[in-house]
Amino acid sequence: xxxxxxRVLLVTGICLxxxxxxxxxxxxxxxxxxxxxxxxxxxxxxxxxxxxxIPTEEWGVIAVPERYYYVNSNSxxxxxxxxxxxxxxxxxLYNGEKVLxxxxxxxWYRIIFSGTVCYVNNEYIEETPPNESETIDINAKKTxxxxxxxxxxxxTKEGNESEKTTEAxxxxxxxxxxxxxxxxxxxxxxxxxxxxxxxxxxxxxxxGSSVMKAKLATGTQGTTTGVAEHVVNLQVSLLLKExxxxxxxxxxxxxxxxxxxxxxxxxxxxxxNSGAELFIRVHANGSDDPTVxxxxxxxxxxxxxxxxxxxPECNRLxxxxxxCIVERTGAKNxxxxxxxxxxxxxxxxxxxxxxEMGFMTNPEEDKxxxxxxxxxxxxxxxxxxxxxxxx
Numbered sequence: 001x002x003x004x005x006x007r008v009l010l011v012t013g014i015c016l017x018x019x020x021x022x023x024x025x026x027x028x029x030x031x032x033x034x035x036x037x038x039x040x041x042x043x044x045x046x047x048x049x050x051x052x053x054i055p056t057e058e059w060g061v062i063a064v065p066e067r068y069y070y071v072n073s074n075s076x077x078x079x080x081x082x083x084x085x086x087x088x089x090x091x092x093l094y095n096g097e098k099v100l101x102x103x104x105x106x107x108w109y110r111i112i113f114s115g116t117v118c119y120v121n122n123e124y125i126e127e128t129p130p131n132e133s134e135t136i137d138i139n140a141k142k143t144x145x146x147x148x149x150x151x152x153x154x155x156t157k158e159g160n161e162s163e164k165t166t167e168a169x170x171x172x173x174x175x176x177x178x179x180x181x182x183x184x185x186x187x188x189x190x191x192x193x194x195x196x197x198x199x200x201x202x203x204x205x206x207x208g209s210s211v212m213k214a215k216l217a218t219g220t221q222g223t224t225t226g227v228a229e230h231v232v233n234l235q236v237s238l239l240l241k242e243x244x245x246x247x248x249x250x251x252x253x254x255x256x257x258x259x260x261x262x263x264x265x266x267x268x269x270x271x272x273n274s275g276a277e278l279f280i281r282v283h284a285n286g287s288d289d290p291t292v293x294x295x296x297x298x299x300x301x302x303x304x305x306x307x308x309x310x311x312p313e314c315n316r317l318x319x320x321x322x323x324c325i326v327e328r329t330g331a332k333n334x335x336x337x338x339x340x341x342x343x344x345x346x347x348x349x350x351x352x353x354x355x356e357m358g359f360m361t362n363p364e365e366d367k368x369x370x371x372x373x374x375x376x377x378x379x380x381x382x383x384x385x386x387x388x389x390x391x
Contacts, residue, residue, distance in 0.1 A: 083108035189276035192237035206346035215263030220286035294332030321385030
């Protein structure tokens, strides 16, 4: 009897052991399957995330011979870092602005923007500029018969000169009040002075000079607003760009962001090689005396060993710009100061002016320089000066 009982207990123990072992193995396999399933889900998620970030080489951009096209849009056009709608915005383009197209993909053009490969929607890009044709504005009386009118119009040509041209045009239904405006694009290069940080490395003060100067100074700062000069310079420069484009000029920008590690000499060389006829360098001033205020421009003297040949035109441009800014803003006119020590002037081959819009060390002028309405007045004043230069 005892022997039989021991057998029953032994069999029961073996069954219990096998049952526990089987459950444990099933649990282990289930946990393993769950882990594998979780890993598979993570892999799928990672793969899905990767597919949304299409590498540049997979965008399928078709390269084309480099060619300049023009922006044709009533509003600003965003410049993106990829040919997709949700790409990062790197800058903006304005109506009439010239862009260098290097390729295309789908509805996008690949362009060079501030030295960087970027993309714009081709809906806003055309082969010809919006203001390519001559514009004739007429105040007409319908009772007047058609007649031929001989008029003198200012024609600005590519090059460094403007000339008066007499044209004969046939005008229907016009009165004696006839305005003929003939617009030919002139190229203006704008340098928003400084950037977010200076460049302490040195460069020659002029071609072949043994005098070395820092490549780029940091600029001043508003003593009341705390705004850095490079910020104000860029704000006004972008307004000036828009104003000039609206008047029929073409514009080349040295920088359109706070990050432009180009030295003063390099910026001058960009202007020299851009096809521009004038170089406008936009700056703000500073002084140890907080009562000093006003607008001043800098130009070379005729004794300058590097740019004596363009010094007269630099001074004429500077005086016109100063006077027109003052007329627009009511600021104090400090005139033109001649200097032969500015690297950004000495490397120039085209007429150049350094525009000091006001003193950021003067409390009132510092506030004005950060005021949007005042900035627009400055931009219009500079544009007025450029217009006057070509009159």
